[in-house]
Amino acid sequence: MSSIINKKNPIDNVLWLLVVAILVGAIWGNYHYTNVESVTWYMRLGGVVLAGLIAVGLALLTQTGKKINQLRKESVVEIKKVVWPTRQETIQTTIMVIVMASVAAFIIYLMDISLRTMMIAVFGIGS
Secondary structure, three states: OOOOOOOOOHHHHHHHHHHHHHHHHHHHHHHHOOOOOOOOHHHHHHHHHHHHHHHHHHHOOOHHHHHHHHHHHHHHHHHHHOOOOOHHHHHHHHHHHHHHHHHHHHHHHHHHHHHHHHHHHHHOOOO
């Protein structure tokens, strides 16, 4: 909690309080107007989305919001550097996983049958 409170820039603290107040207001408004016949569900949805966008916009004005936005931009750059597998590689890998899972399941099945047979032979139970 102490990492959110910014002692160097009190404007950030005011902005965060405003963000929380807007989000709480959106949640309360959505709940309050649920049974009001003149307010339709899409009007409530629009209000919640608008409040959310305003809250995000205000959050991005804070120092923490600017850092998060910078991280988002850097993540997009890194995602563009990723070499994604081709369709053929994806199909081959999927087939390998299915085959290995089937082999493992068959081995476990054989172990189960063996243990059951031994339990019947030794203790006479499990038939």
